[in-house]
Amino acid sequence: MSQTTETTLADKIGPNLPYLRRYARALTGSRDRGDAYAVTTLEAILAEPDQFSNSATPKVALFTVFHSIWATSGAQFSSDEDGAAAEAQRHLSKLTDDTREVLLLRTLEEFSAADVAQIMNKSSEEVDQLLQIAYDEMAKSVSGAVMIIEDEAIIAIDLENIAADMGHRITGVARTEDAAVSLFNDERPDLILSDIQLADGSSGIDAVNRITEKAGDIPVIFITAYPERLLTGEGPEPAFLISKPYTEDQVRSAISQAMFFASSAILKA
Numbered sequence: 001m002s003q004t005t006e007t008t009l010a011d012k013i014g015p016n017l018p019y020l021r022r023y024a025r026a027l028t029g030s031r032d033r034g035d036a037y038a039v040t041t042l043e044a045i046l047a048e049p050d051q052f053s054n055s056a057t058p059k060v061a062l063f064t065v066f067h068s069i070w071a072t073s074g075a076q077f078s079s080d081e082d083g084a085a086a087e088a089q090r091h092l093s094k095l096t097d098d099t100r101e102v103l104l105l106r107t108l109e110e111f112s113a114a115d116v117a118q119i120m121n122k123s124s125e126e127v128d129q130l131l132q133i134a135y136d137e138m139a140k141s142v143s144g145a146v147m148i149i150e151d152e153a154i155i156a157i158d159l160e161n162i163a164a165d166m167g168h169r170i171t172g173v174a175r176t177e178d179a180a181v182s183l184f185n186d187e188r189p190d191l192i193l194s195d196i197q198l199a200d201g202s203s204g205i206d207a208v209n210r211i212t213e214k215a216g217d218i219p220v221i222f223i224t225a226y227p228e229r230l231l232t233g234e235g236p237e238p239a240f241l242i243s244k245p246y247t248e249d250q251v252r253s254a255i256s257q258a259m260f261f262a263s264s265a266i267l268k269a
Contacts, residue, residue: 107252
């Protein structure tokens with residue numbers, strides 16, 4: 001491959017790589033496993049640049065290569081997992097094939113139905129059917145207790161309403177790092193939704209780190225206006241991440257995915 005070709009590919013792939021990593025992590029429920037598939041995708045493109053179609057937008061082309069790999073290997077879960085990971089895999093095995101992929105592509109990554117059809121090599125009609133099945137299955141998914149770390153009252157109320165409408169119980173809302181730790185000590189939730197910047201200048205990241213240092217793994221969804229800043233590859237990063245401003249569907253799909261997995265990535269400030 002010529003240096004010019006490598007430069008062109010880098011220019012096209014670079015801006016879209018953080019979103020592929022976000023998607024792969026949400027799909028696998030694991031920072032490390034998701035990143036491994038993202039790396040495999042890049043290696044496949046470097047080995048065969050023709051896979052990276054010039055007829056599609058760079059983001060669609062990148063996700064299409066990922067799915068060609070995922071469809072043959074990633075969608076099959078390992079049988080040697082135990083504990084919470086094994087429980088998550090048992091739960092996932094009951095879901096209709098391709099529904100989670102369609103749900104995340106449409107809601108988290110905001111691809112159009114036509115783009116999802118191209119990425120997954122399906123018809124638009126199949127994509128629409130799978131999306132509806134995903135919503136139906138999501139409504140029947142695991143319910144639990146949700147803790148919210150958010151300093152903006154309107155957003156906190158909105159997140160409460162979305163989670164409650166999904167059948168989850170809200171343990172409370174914390175506006176600062178110290179309040180979050182105190183709330184967690186009062187009642188351990190099954191899932192945490194956390195903003196990054198909090199009311200007193202403290203950090204949702206620090207709050208989650210303090211919580212997980214004592215409590216171990218717990219699913220966490222971080223909410224930020226700048227997701228690409230948390231996906232630079234320069235340090236520990238979140239497994240579940242949604243952007244501000246978010247849509248209700250994005251929050252719903254992120255909660256449903258996080259509830260499937262009993263692990264979270266801990267960010268270091």
